[in-house]
Structure formats: C-alpha cells, structure tokens
Amino acid sequence: MTGATSGAPSRSDAVRNRRLLLDAAAKTFAERGVEVSIAEIAQCAGVGKGTVFRHFSSKEELLAAIMLGMLDELMDTATELLTADDPGLALREFMAAGVQLLVRDRAFCEVVGRPSLQNPQVRAAIDRLCDAGEALTARARERGVVRPDLTGTDVVLLLAGIQHTAAPLLSTEPQAWRRYLELALDGITARTGRELPHPPPRRLPLASPHPDSGC
Amino acid sequence: MTGATSGAPSRSDAVRNRRLLLDAAAKTFAERGVEVSIAEIAQCAGVGKGTVFRHFSSKEELLAAIMLGMLDELMDTATELLTADDPGLALREFMAAGVQLLVRDRAFCEVVGRPSLQNPQVRAAIDRLCDAGEALTARARERGVVRPDLTGTDVVLLLAGIQHTAAPLLSTEPQAWRRYLELALDGITARTGRELPHPPPRRLPLASPHPDSGC
C-alpha cells in the first residue's frame, strides 16, 4: 500500500501539508471542475505530486473528501432549518443555500449531476440530503405553501437545474441565480389545481451501467 | 493543408463516408458527450481515423457541424411557431422542442451550456436562437400570458436548466423533463405582482477568457 487512506497523519509537517492540499484542491476544483490535474493541485498547494498520493490513494478519493465536506455543510443547514418557524421560508432558504453552493463550485455541480462520478459515500450523502429535502418539503406541503405533489427529490433536483440555468451568465452576472430561484419558487408554490404531468421520482437512480453505444 | 473543410466532396465513396461519419458522430456525441474520441467515432462509422480528418480538419469542426444542424432545426421550429395563433401555446411548444433536443443529446447540452466549447458559428446560431426566443416571448408577454419581466434569454436559459433538472433521472424516467417543464411554465406564467429579484440578462456573455486560478 502506497497511498494512505488511514486516518489523519500524526507528524506536524504531514498535518500541515494535508491541510494545504485540501485547501488547494477545494479551490481549484471549485474554479475549474473535476478535470483539474493532480499536478496542478499539487503545485497550487506547494507540494510535490507524490505527496498528493501519499495522503489520498486516488484522485477520486481526494475529490470525494471535499465533496463530502460540502454535502455535510448543506446537510447541517437543512437540519437546522427543519426546526425553523416558517416552513415556507425554511424551504426557500434551503434552496438558496444549495444553489449558492453549486454556483460557487464547479466540481460540486459536476459530481452531484453525474451519478457516474459518485463514489458510494458521496452517493449516500446525496441520498441523505434528499431525505432532508423531503422533510423540509413535507412541512411546507402540510402548510399548503407548496403544491401538494412536490417531493423532496424534486426540490434537490431543482437546485442543480437553477444553477445550470444561471451558469452561462456567471461571469457577467454572478447573482443571476436569484432570478431563477425565484422563478422556480413561483413554480413550486403555484396553486394551479392541475397535477404535474409526470409522476414524482421516488428515488435518484444509481449510475447507469454504461452509456455504451451499440456501434 | 491536410484536412479539407472545402465544401462537399465529389467522389461517390467520399460522399458516402462523409454521411456515415456525420451519422456516427451524431449518434456517439448524443450518447456520450463531447468527450468521445475520434477513434471511436471512426470505428462506429466503419472508416479509418485518418478519414475523419480528411473530412473535418479538427474534432471541433466535426462537433460544430453537428451542433449547427441541431441549432438550425430548433431555429426552424421557432420560426414556424412565430406565426402560430396562440402565443402562449407557441412558447410552450418551443420550450418542449428545445428541452427534448437537449435531453436526447448530451453533447448538445455540453456545448450550449459552456461558452468555452463554442466556436464562432455555433455562438452566432445560439444568439439567433435567443433572438427567436425573444420574439416568441414578446408575443406571449403582450398577450399577458407570461410575466411582464420575462425575456427571450430567460426562456433559452431555462431550457438548459430544465434538462439539467431531469438529467439524473434520465436512465429510469426518460420523460421526467415534462414534469419540470410544467413547473417552469407555472413559474414564468405566475402573476405575482412582484418583479423578479435580479434584472433580466440582456445578452449571453462570451466565453470567459480564463477560469485560471491564482495559484
């Protein structure tokens, strides 16, 4: 075994380098997406490439470590909002927090949007987030502030959709996501009487085995 | 000059191979995104790799040829819908056509969503599409069937957002986009009285020069 997944290192220099590495990776992944090379992350952290693989056995593991941190952060927000007074406002704030996180981090968008990039831990964290989203949505539904056929999975999926809507504008209008969040909120609170045309998704599917073309 | 952009070939075998190539590329790009290799496209078409570069001077040019075809198709739909009786229904059908195109083609999503992948011709076609979207939206706005501060660029951006919302469900619920299209339609037709919180984007920005991290 070369790369060590084995817990936190003990030596002071190792602790420091691990911190530098996580910070550098978080920053570069956020700005450029999952495609940044390990070499670049190492350079950004001011360490050698070998050091990266000493701390994380693969690029995927490094990425997962950072994604899990962000998912946990959003999960904490959701948990806190579950005890808020106004369920409608709580749902809005959850969505705003989620979209903001997505807007700020390109790798985060790519990972949550593409099941094939998800390792089991990330996948589990996303599932937990959907559950939290469901709880928040249920409270809002009971109060009648959102349409009755809206689910938590709908809400979580919408976060990515809103981010993606505003994405092309990011460089010139970094706050444009607020416009589309509002549009989405108006959509999910609409009391049209009609049901939505497609049944709500019960669960996010696992990664499709292969998009393999039949050529 | 090796690769030839120079118009259509004259010899019958060349014409046939070009057709095979375009079909294979459209299929593989649609299924797997812009990252499919030229080698794979060539294999799928049943020709050698060199033949690809004889017909298209670069991968980007091949991709652009296909993307332009799809953009033109959507543009035709939009033009036709501009003369429809019901502007509200026309806008809905335009959006349905756009989302459907995006859902069926992964490369199309990637190209329209990321300015850095757009060559000038593709870019121009997207701009024209935004203009058509603006015309359709204007008609709907005048009839009061959509909120007064909705623009054509909003509508075009929403297409990508809706597709992205439904994307994780694609393998198990290929029609889920209809649900989120309806949600978006309810959002843009909502008569809340309030203005949306962020001013409408006037124009899609060009590719940002570099997401270059300051490391």
Added chain:
DNA sequence: AGCTAAGCGGACCAGCTGGTCACCTTCAGC
C-alpha cells in the same frame, strides 16, 4: 483497359493524464 488524382487508413507522434517508486529529507523521541 489504363491512367491519374482523389480518397483511404493505420502506424506514428507529441502531449497530456493518473498513478508508482526508490531515494532523500525531516520530524520527534531519546
């Protein structure tokens, strides 16, 4: 049929990636 230029194709190249490893440096306990 014969000729010629257009077309074809796959070995090849440079450049990139994630990941490995043997050697060297440094921490920390004594």
Added chain:
DNA sequence: GCTGAAGGTGACCAGCTGGTCCGCTTAGCT
C-alpha cells in the same frame, strides 16, 4: 545530537488523446 521511521519528491510508466503522413486503393474519365 543520534536514530529510526514517517513523510516528501520528481523521474518515470502505461494509457489515453487529437492530429499527421505517406504508401496503398479505387472511382471515374478517356
């Protein structure tokens, strides 16, 4: 300060990519 082990590192590797090139094939005119 000595020492042993943990940590750091960059040359290196295999595998991939887009793109080139030149010898071979073939279409299509005469």
